Amino acid sequence: MQDKITNILIVGVGGQGTLLTSRIIAQVAVQMGNDVKVSEIHGMAQRGGSVVSQVRYGAKVFSPIISKGEADIILAFEKIEAARWLDYLRPDGMVIINTERVNPLPVMSGKMKYPDDIHEKVAALIPKTTIVDATDIAVRCGNIRAANVVLVGMLSSAMGIPAEEVEKAITAIVPAKALEVNLKAFREGYQLM
Amino acid sequence: MKKLLIGNEAIARGAYEAGATVATAYPGTPSTEIVNSFAQFEDVYAEWSPNEKVALEVGAGASIAGARTLVAMKHVGVNVAADPLYSFSYTGVNGGLVIVSADDPGLHSSQNEQDNRGYGRFAKMPVIEPSDSQEALDYTKLAFDISEQFDTMVMLRITMRLAHSQTMVETGERQEVPLKPYKKNPQKYVMLPGFAKGRHVEVEKSMLELQEYAESTALNRMEMDDTSLGIITSGVPYQYVKEAFPHASILKLGLVNPLPKELIKTFAAQVDKLVVVEELEPVIEEQVRSWGIEVSGKEQLTLLGEYSAEYLAQKLTGSPAPQSFGIEQEVPARPPLLCAGCPHRGVFHLLRKMRLVVAGDIGCYTLGAISPLEGMDTCICMGASIGTALGMEKARGTEFAAKTVAVIGDSTFVHSGITGLIDVVYNGGTSTIMILDNDTTAMTGHQDHPATGLTIRKQPAPKLDIEALVKAIGVKNVRIVDPLKLDELEAALKEELARREPSVIICKRPCALLPEVPKPTYRIYVDDEICTGCKVCIRLGCTGVSFRDEEKKAQINPGCVACGLCEQVCKFDAIKQAEV
Numbered sequence A: 001m002q003d004k005i006t007n008i009l010i011v012g013v014g015g016q017g018t019l020l021t022s023r024i025i026a027q028v029a030v031q032m033g034n035d036v037k038v039s040e041i042h043g044m045a046q047r048g049g050s051v052v053s054q055v056r057y058g059a060k061v062f063s064p065i066i067s068k069g070e071a072d073i074i075l076a077f078e079k080i081e082a083a084r085w086l087d088y089l090r091p092d093g094m095v096i097i098n099t100e101r102v103n104p105l106p107v108m109s110g111k112m113k114y115p116d117d118i119h120e121k122v123a124a125l126i127p128k129t130t131i132v133d134a135t136d137i138a139v140r141c142g143n144i145r146a147a148n149v150v151l152v153g154m155l156s157s158a159m160g161i162p163a164e165e166v167e168k169a170i171t172a173i174v175p176a177k178a179l180e181v182n183l184k185a186f187r188e189g190y191q192l193m
Numbered sequence B: 001m002k003k004l005l006i007g008n009e010a011i012a013r014g015a016y017e018a019g020a021t022v023a024t025a026y027p028g029t030p031s032t033e034i035v036n037s038f039a040q041f042e043d044v045y046a047e048w049s050p051n052e053k054v055a056l057e058v059g060a061g062a063s064i065a066g067a068r069t070l071v072a073m074k075h076v077g078v079n080v081a082a083d084p085l086y087s088f089s090y091t092g093v094n095g096g097l098v099i100v101s102a103d104d105p106g107l108h109s110s111q112n113e114q115d116n117r118g119y120g121r122f123a124k125m126p127v128i129e130p131s132d133s134q135e136a137l138d139y140t141k142l143a144f145d146i147s148e149q150f151d152t153m154v155m156l157r158i159t160m161r162l163a164h165s166q167t168m169v170e171t172g173e174r175q176e177v178p179l180k181p182y183k184k185n186p187q188k189y190v191m192l193p194g195f196a197k198g199r200h201v202e203v204e205k206s207m208l209e210l211q212e213y214a215e216s217t218a219l220n221r222m223e224m225d226d227t228s229l230g231i232i233t234s235g236v237p238y239q240y241v242k243e244a245f246p247h248a249s250i251l252k253l254g255l256v257n258p259l260p261k262e263l264i265k266t267f268a269a270q271v272d273k274l275v276v277v278e279e280l281e282p283v284i285e286e287q288v289r290s291w292g293i294e295v296s297g298k299e300q301l302t303l304l305g306e307y308s309a310e311y312l313a314q315k316l317t318g319s320p321a322p323q324s325f326g327i328e329q330e331v332p333a334r335p336p337l338l339c340a341g342c343p344h345r346g347v348f349h350l351l352r353k354m355r356l357v358v359a360g361d362i363g364c365y366t367l368g369a370i371s372p373l374e375g376m377d378t379c380i381c382m383g384a385s386i387g388t389a390l391g392m393e394k395a396r397g398t399e400f401a402a403k404t405v406a407v408i409g410d411s412t413f414v415h416s417g418i419t420g421l422i423d424v425v426y427n428g429g430t431s432t433i434m435i436l437d438n439d440t441t442a443m444t445g446h447q448d449h450p451a452t453g454l455t456i457r458k459q460p461a462p463k464l465d466i467e468a469l470v471k472a473i474g475v476k477n478v479r480i481v482d483p484l485k486l487d488e489l490e491a492a493l494k495e496e497l498a499r500r501e502p503s504v505i506i507c508k509r510p511c512a513l514l515p516e517v518p519k520p521t522y523r524i525y526v527d528d529e530i531c532t533g534c535k536v537c538i539r540l541g542c543t544g545v546s547f548r549d550e551e552k553k554a555q556i557n558p559g560c561v562a563c564g565l566c567e568q569v570c571k572f573d574a575i576k577q578a579e580v
Ligand SMILES: Cc1ncc(C[n+]2csc(CCOP(=O)(O)OP(=O)(O)O)c2C)c(N)n1
Pocket: B026, B027, B028, B029, B052, B074, B076, B077, B078, B080, B110, B111, B362, B363, B364, B365, B382, B408, B409, B410, B411, B412, B413, B438, B440, B441, B442, B443, B444
């Protein structure tokens, strides 16, 4: 348990599994004896909109949402989403970006261009930026849907959380039939950082 | 052991521990998980009702029959249930009844931002507001006691941020509460004017008793610290206040109607500056001011949307806004959109192509209103489409009706579209109505409803036959069309619009996300030799097809489920099928 509150922002596109991810991270924080709050987005945005899950833990947490400039880590499931939420990051915070590209409506309909290099701009602003093709790793592990767990692996190793703690949480939360692939994907991610 | 629960699960758990045996709801974000999780408990009854009015009426019956009963809905659902609400507040309860109103400041998934604490004042019922999942559980339990003690239903008012935030909860044991005896008591339960007069007296009496209770209940508490700033708050904003002003003195209200006048006066007298922090309407602030207490609130704090610790710190103590990296402006917006393979997509493509006036309704298909589909003219509330179309016809004549359609989902039709259709037939309308039957309530996360033939527990139930129902209402022209067959749909629409009679086209195809939908047997690709880059397929707004700027050609993306829509709209046959 720690005095300072840790703030993690998980951002992506509705349907990418941000909810499951925040639940795994929150479960780890519970196991380690913290007070934990998680704010989720259900409903309309889950239909392909920009979604955010917020995990906060420490000795005592009040607000379930993270203020701008306060997030320690942003975990982005999609390339441009980290940039959308970047103002929530502490200046010395960390960003992990999956290079998966999901075109938003204005891009699909040709009204805007997809800012393909935006993750590089983020990296230029934030020294602690890691860019990864988690989707590719997940495919190699046997299921494209395990990309989120690859990212959980990277996040937890970057934060110095013991792998066993996270594997325990994954085992508790992920359905049994998907467990093996997920553990494999997690370990792949964990040894990347 | 403590565990994480979202507020909605905690409410269900609280009702279960309080011995509730009946729960009813119509789905609606952010309330849906409440009765859905209650249904997971054994030995209790839970139902998806056809709409919120019925949910509250079934709840009232269960309460009068002696059971502790939970009824849940989103904020606008309370409007639908308002008629029984205003009279059930007169009859009072037998078994305790708690009605949950899940409000949505910030409009995360709603059509308005109404503040349902107002219902407490108008319908004369106590309103309780928890600020985290533990309180959601504890206050729900207490709400059942208050309901029985004061012979009134109790509203548990929550917001999206409580409903969908997980916080730590210590759960308890279920208390087995036997049914209260049922006794015939028409003076209490038959709201004839003569009897209702007597009940009104009782209601005012119990409101006075509740006012006294409010002064001493542990639901309201003072947290005294530095007295230069005193804040009255409730619900999730309490958490923001604690975070932004760790040393301020706070009066935290768990019972927000009726308010503890004396407690508030005592608190006000002890602080130099008094502020009310409440999202949306100044419900507390205006009452406090009416008692001659100097107080501020909405002159600094907005009536719009959600608050946050950061917002409160900026507004109340002028702390600077955090610096911006300025990169956000470069990011295209990402609104929600219809899924790849969604059976609604083709409908709106067609409606726009045919330049029809579209009286729309609420559901996933409301996304057909936004770019690039832009196939909807109006959307007011659930069930409004059919009445709106009829009103347009009555205002502008049958010529106008010949280019107007009402579009409504299956769950919404059952919820509140049926009476509109009766009106069309009864009053000689000629409207063409499309019922988008995707065999589920997709928008709120795929709940069953009477026309899916399954209950909340996925048990088989008699299946409401929409076609037979529509015919029984008196619509002679009823047909069923597959909305992914655009030619057939277009032909059907033209024929029915030309008819000077009401018609219903049932667009029948299950939601693409339902597990029973078979995997595609072929895949779709773009033949680059033929593609002219005309972008007709792109105007479908589907994640399955995108445009390559460099080559000026369309391309099929991995998310494609081979629904075949882009293949049908392509004028050059450049989009083709191939083996998987
Ligand atoms: C009075 C009221 N209750 C509930 C809701 C939440 N809600 C919006 S649309 C909808 C039903 C959607 O189902 P359907 O009409 O079948 O359309 P689908 O989403 O499946 O396309 C619900 C429950 C609401 N907006 N208003």
